[in-house]
Amino acid sequence: MRIIIRGVVQGVGFRPMIQRTATMLRLSGRVWNDGPDVVIDVDNGDLLLSSLYPALPALSVIEEVTVENVIYEGERNGFFISPSENHGSGVSIPSDTAICGRCLEDIRKGRRKGYPFTSCTECGPRFTLLSSLPYDRANTTMSDFGMCAECSKEYASPEDRRFHHQTVCCGNCGPSYSLYGGSGNVIAGDPIAGFGKMIDSYKIGIMKGIGGMHICSRIDNVNAVRKWYGRSQKPFAVMLKDAETIHKYAEPAEHELKEVSSRYRPIVLMKKKRNDVTEQISPGLDSVGIFLPYTGAHHLLFDSMGTDAMIMTSANIPGEPMIISDNDILKMNADAYLLHDQRIMNRADDTVIRMRGERMSFIRRSRGYTPSHIDAFGKGNVLALGAQENIVASVACNGRIHQTQYIGDHDSEGVAEYLESASRSLMEMLDVTPEIVAVDLHPGYGNRRFAKRISEETEAEIMEVQHHWAHCSSLLAEHGKDEGVILTLDGTGYGDDGNAWGGEVMYANFESYERLAHLQYIPLLGSEKALYDLRRLKFAIDRMNGTGSELFDDDSTQVLDKLMKKSVMTSSLGRLLDALAFTLNVCKERTYDGEPAMKTEPLLARGRMLEGYETEIIGSEIITAPLFTLFSGKEKREDIAYSVVRTVVNEMVNTACDAAMSKGLDEIGVSGGVSYNGPICDMIDDEAKKRGMNVMHHSRIPNGDGGISAGQAAIGMRRLS
Numbered sequence: 001m002r003i004i005i006r007g008v009v010q011g012v013g014f015r016p017m018i019q020r021t022a023t024m025l026r027l028s029g030r031v032w033n034d035g036p037d038v039v040i041d042v043d044n045g046d047l048l049l050s051s052l053y054p055a056l057p058a059l060s061v062i063e064e065v066t067v068e069n070v071i072y073e074g075e076r077n078g079f080f081i082s083p084s085e086n087h088g089s090g091v092s093i094p095s096d097t098a099i100c101g102r103c104l105e106d107i108r109k110g111r112r113k114g115y116p117f118t119s120c121t122e123c124g125p126r127f128t129l130l131s132s133l134p135y136d137r138a139n140t141t142m143s144d145f146g147m148c149a150e151c152s153k154e155y156a157s158p159e160d161r162r163f164h165h166q167t168v169c170c171g172n173c174g175p176s177y178s179l180y181g182g183s184g185n186v187i188a189g190d191p192i193a194g195f196g197k198m199i200d201s202y203k204i205g206i207m208k209g210i211g212g213m214h215i216c217s218r219i220d221n222v223n224a225v226r227k228w229y230g231r232s233q234k235p236f237a238v239m240l241k242d243a244e245t246i247h248k249y250a251e252p253a254e255h256e257l258k259e260v261s262s263r264y265r266p267i268v269l270m271k272k273k274r275n276d277v278t279e280q281i282s283p284g285l286d287s288v289g290i291f292l293p294y295t296g297a298h299h300l301l302f303d304s305m306g307t308d309a310m311i312m313t314s315a316n317i318p319g320e321p322m323i324i325s326d327n328d329i330l331k332m333n334a335d336a337y338l339l340h341d342q343r344i345m346n347r348a349d350d351t352v353i354r355m356r357g358e359r360m361s362f363i364r365r366s367r368g369y370t371p372s373h374i375d376a377f378g379k380g381n382v383l384a385l386g387a388q389e390n391i392v393a394s395v396a397c398n399g400r401i402h403q404t405q406y407i408g409d410h411d412s413e414g415v416a417e418y419l420e421s422a423s424r425s426l427m428e429m430l431d432v433t434p435e436i437v438a439v440d441l442h443p444g445y446g447n448r449r450f451a452k453r454i455s456e457e458t459e460a461e462i463m464e465v466q467h468h469w470a471h472c473s474s475l476l477a478e479h480g481k482d483e484g485v486i487l488t489l490d491g492t493g494y495g496d497d498g499n500a501w502g503g504e505v506m507y508a509n510f511e512s513y514e515r516l517a518h519l520q521y522i523p524l525l526g527s528e529k530a531l532y533d534l535r536r537l538k539f540a541i542d543r544m545n546g547t548g549s550e551l552f553d554d555d556s557t558q559v560l561d562k563l564m565k566k567s568v569m570t571s572s573l574g575r576l577l578d579a580l581a582f583t584l585n586v587c588k589e590r591t592y593d594g595e596p597a598m599k600t601e602p603l604l605a606r607g608r609m610l611e612g613y614e615t616e617i618i619g620s621e622i623i624t625a626p627l628f629t630l631f632s633g634k635e636k637r638e639d640i641a642y643s644v645v646r647t648v649v650n651e652m653v654n655t656a657c658d659a660a661m662s663k664g665l666d667e668i669g670v671s672g673g674v675s676y677n678g679p680i681c682d683m684i685d686d687e688a689k690k691r692g693m694n695v696m697h698h699s700r701i702p703n704g705d706g707g708i709s710a711g712q713a714a715i716g717m718r719r720l721s
Contacts, residue, residue: 381397
């Protein structure tokens with residue numbers, strides 16, 4: 001019998017498990033990697049299959065088993081692991097996982113004591129070090145390191161948990177760390193302990209990890225880090241020594257504790273305990289991003305330090321992807337650099353999630369959660385390149401959508417190169433040649449250059465997809481729905497009328513969409529300038545309400561008045577929240593993406609509904625500007641914020657419910673970056689419940705622009721079908 005197994009079956013100890021099970025059963029045959037699959041030739045397949053499932057490795061996932069009757073021509077004197085073959089297509093490796101408990105014990109005692117690269121078949125890096133399939137040492141960055149005699153013995157021993165573990169190594173043969181000073185000079189001694197001593201002394205360091213590099217410093221050195229890094233307001237993630245320490249800095253919910261301690265070790269946003277340090281870590285926010293050590297080096301570093309909390313944020317030049325080159329990182333002017341000599345094949349930023357009860361929302365889906373896929377309607381091969389912010393590419397084939405790791409923001413050369421390399425790598429692993437290359441409708445997005453190149457190489461059609469239609473389709477694909485009425489709530493998305501959408505009620509399927517209603521258009525005075533200088537949004541709203549404004553001097557006021565009828569218009573809920581944040585003196589200018597809305601969220605969480613707030617729909621436009629005239633300033637800020645936003649949300653939800661009912665649907669959906677906002681989601685759920693409607697939310701695909709490419713891919717697959 002020939003057994004072909006597909007799923008997450010490489011890099012998890014699957015072949016060793018088969019070999020041990022078959023040997024125990026006294027079967028003869030062989031097992032090998034064939035592209036992404038594991039293939040078994042065995043003289044009694046029924047007996048092997050009946051014993052296989054109880055013995056599955058912890059990280060494995062079986063998706064499909066195919067059985068063929070063949071004439072067995074192998075030896076009948078035992079069962080062996082054969083060299084890999086390279087056929088077929090698909091991604092079969094697991095994502096990177098945190099060091100397991102047994103390996104953590106190994107770095108405390110025994111021959112691997114103090115060795116930070118310790119891992120086994122149940123833990124450690126996989127995707128970040130892989131160059132191609134099948135998952136063999138020769139196709140990983142471990143090919144640069146030969147095994148010593150002791151590691152070779154472990155690799156060859158069926159009884160050892162590192163049997164056929166492709167990254168097996170130790171301090172005698174594997175990668176190693178070195179410590180460098182600020183000028184690039186080598187510092188003698190234990191590199192991790194030396195680095196820890198410098199961090200404890202309020203120095204700013206950079207540490208190379210498994211998928212990139214981190215800026216590190218004591219949590220109470222945050223003001224110095226902000227000044228050094230030029231990051232005045234954007235929150236920093238914090239790595240804590242252990243799970244018990246979380247309660248010192250945050251008030252975690254049960255499911256937050258579960259996820260932050262999982263083998264994938266994401267950054268989890270939790271309600272912070274308010275004090276001077278946590279306020280400096282995430283200024284103006286109720287939450288703080290916390291994660292736990294996930295490599296041996298992290299644990300050894302905390303062992304060498306007196307502090308129990310460190311700032312750990314991706315090391316990159318603003319607008320560029322995380323740095324992975326040792327030479328490039330030495331230009332960052334840090335006090336110390338803890339670098340190792342293993343190449344990083346695939347970048348992977350830390351994943352960032354937010355929990356709403358048991359449901360997970362991916363703000364950034366990357367390390368630990370990629371590669372991954374969702375099943376979707378349609379056929380054919382599609383490459384989808386997302387939008388301009390929170391870029392993630394998707395490759396669709398065989399009825400599945402596979403997303404790359406998080407790429408980055410903006411149109412820098414580094415991000416463009418990273419997008420291309422990650423896309424090509426995923427297409428190679430999946431053995432995909434695209435028939436469609438999907439891009440955002442916006443004509444100025446930089447990823448169109450790569451789309452044109454790949455289209456010329458493959459003769460693939462370039463397909464433009466409206467931004468919010470892609471949001472809708474990502475939600476429908478995730479939930480296995482063919483149609484829906486969906487609120488798309490975000491900052492900016494290029495509309496088919498040339499304006500900036502972002503507060504829409506849409507009916508959509510994978511063939512078309514209909515814009516049922518949208519928030520009132522507000523002029524973006526000066527276009528991009530209005531995204532950062534929030535006075536411009538408030539000025540425009542004042543003029544729409546027929547009121548004066550003292551926000552600018554006379555000359556500037558005259559210029560802005562002329563722009564009122566010439567500017568691009570926006571229906572964005574994100575921009576409405578920006579104007580509200582400015583009006584309520586929550587945020588005067590935007591220094592990072594989403595800042596005004598994020599700083600308004602604590603007000604929404606505490607606010608209550610005031611009397612007299614209502615709006616109307618004129619045509620398909622939900623009127624919002626007059627809401628800014630309904631308060632005197634004597635009311636509590638949180639009540640004003642809540643009343644304005646709840647009034648707008650209620651109108652959108654009721655419009656969506658009416659449309660859904662007319663189409664025989666019993667639910668509505670919500671997508672877009674604003675749907676990360678907990679109080680706004682609560683408002684949507686509450687109002688929909690009053691109408692007897694359920695609400696579809698994201699839990700596997702990012703709500704924001706990180707999910708755009710999945711929606712584009714789903715639309716492309718349907719077109720090919």
